[in-house]
Amino acid sequence: MTQDENKVVVFIRRPGANGIPTVDCFATESCPEPTENELTEGQCIIKSLYLSVDPALRCMMNESTGVNYISPWELNRPIKGLGGIGEVLHTAVNCQLSVGDLVTSADMIWPWSKRFVSDDKAMKKVNLPNDQSPSIVLSCLGMIGLTSLLGIQKKGRIDPSKKQTLVVSGAAGACGSLAGQIGRLEGCQLVVGICGSEEKCEVLVNQLGFDAAVNYKTPDVAEKLKASCPNGIDVYFDNVGGLVSDVVISQMNENGSVILCGQIAVYNEDLPYPPPIPQETQDALNQRNIQRDRFTVVNYPEDFAGGLQLLGQWVQEGRLKVLETVADGIENTGQAFVDMMNGRNTGKQLIKVAERNG
Numbered sequence: 467m468t469q470d471e472n473k474v475v476v477f478i479r480r481p482g483a484n485g486i487p488t489v490d491c492f493a494t495e496s497c498p499e500p501t502e503n504e505l506t507e508g509q510c511i512i513k514s515l516y517l518s519v520d521p522a523l524r525c526m527m528n529e530s531t532g533v534n535y536i537s538p539w540e541l542n543r544p545i546k547g548l549g550g551i552g553e554v555l556h557t558a559v560n561c562q563l564s565v566g567d568l569v570t571s572a573d574m575i576w577p578w579s580k581r582f583v584s585d586d587k588a589m590k591k592v593n594l595p596n597d598q599s600p601s602i603v604l605s606c607l608g609m610i611g612l613t614s615l616l617g618i619q620k621k622g623r624i625d626p627s628k629k630q631t632l633v634v635s636g637a638a639g640a641c642g643s644l645a646g647q648i649g650r651l652e653g654c655q656l657v658v659g660i661c662g663s664e665e666k667c668e669v670l671v672n673q674l675g676f677d678a679a680v681n682y683k684t685p686d687v688a689e690k691l692k693a694s695c696p697n698g699i700d701v702y703f704d705n706v707g708g709l710v711s712d713v714v715i716s717q718m719n720e721n722g723s724v725i726l727c728g729q730i731a732v733y734n735e736d737l738p739y740p741p742p743i744p745q746e747t748q749d750a751l752n753q754r755n756i757q758r759d760r761f762t763v764v765n766y767p768e769d770f771a772g773g774l775q776l777l778g779q780w781v782q783e784g785r786l787k788v789l790e791t792v793a794d795g796i797e798n799t800g801q802a803f804v805d806m807m808n809g810r811n812t813g814k815q816l817i818k819v820a821e822r823n824g
């Protein structure tokens with residue numbers, strides 16, 4: 467066995483539609499090293515540099531995902547995750563990529579393997595300034611950044627002249643930490659985050675420029691939120707759903723907007739998506755004419771190129787800060803997923819698989 471033996475993460479146990487995912491749902495196994503000889507026209511060998519773990523993977527652990535754009539994982543099969551960044555190691559004839567190219571998946575799907583064979587069409591080349599880590603494609607300059615930006619732009623109805631208050635739940639996570647900053651850049655006057663620890667609250671206020679942050683795991687969340695949002699809440703970027711969202715919506719102003727991005731608080735429950743909300747919350751939405759629209763980033767492909775350009779510009783100018791929590795080694799991917807579901811990440815949870823050669 468060599469130290470750099472090829473490895474793959476395999477899905478070995480379903481947590482059950484109402485179960486909590488644990489690290490024993492995953493196993494890391496040795497697998498054959500892809501060779502140049504096996505490549506067919508247009509193919510290449512990719513070396514994974516970073517893997518993304520995402521809340522949406524939770525529904526892929528069930529027998530049915532409940533959504534039409536992602537399929538469930540099969541038991542005892544290598545896992546395909548929802549994002550990765552890698553480097554091209556070898557190319558076959560007529561491959562549109564070159565050795566050394568930095569690539570991410572064209573369709574989000576990325577095998578949880580150190581090295582694997584891919585069609586060139588399944589990958590797209592990424593050009594990054596030399597001083598940026600490839601990981602930023604997963605933590606900001608890709609689906610995560612686009613979710614935050616387009617969620618705000620398409621569903622936030624932000625009007626700088628109205629001096630709006632934005633509240634973000636899951637605020638110290640990948641999407642949330644960007645959404646709060648983007649809401650400010652787009653013109654919100656007051657930005658308040660809700661997250662699960664005092665350390666995270668401190669990061670939001672001291673590093674990312676949120677005006678205030680509330681730890682939802684402490685008592686009197688409603689009172690603390692009210693004190694932080696004296697003029698009520700106009701825009702709510704909702705990453706979590708559940709009780710936190712009921713509290714936020716109860717404090718929203720007339721004609722407000724809820725960006726229904728995700729509902730992680732109930733991902734371990736067998737519920738349709740979006741999950742039902744209490745009648746009292748529905749009444750508040752109706753009586754105050756609050757728009758609450760489901761937002762799905764994959765519905766806006768025509769906005770991706772412009773969105774990525776804007777995000778890249780903000781990062782370069784230092785106006786958008788990107789936080790990452792990086793676990794080392796592919797064998798820690800399952801643990802990193804479980805940790806992220808339990809709130810142990812600040813910013814984007816990633817797995818570093820290898821250094822870049824090229």
Ligand code: NDP
Pocket residue numbers: 520521522609610613636637638639640641642660661662663666705706708710726727728729730731732761762763764806807808809810811812813814815
């Ligand atoms: P995060 O980096 O935010 O990680 C998940 C976070 O959720 C944890 O860090 C934890 O933070 C929080 N959390 C976990 N359980 C609960 C709970 N019961 N109640 C409240 N918070 C909880 O993940 P992402 O940024 O990748 O995703 C955020 C949301 O955005 C998810 O709901 C995801 O499904 C959604 N999403 C939607 C997309 C779309 O197109 N609509 C695209 C991508 C993501 P804490 O310590 O604060 O509890």
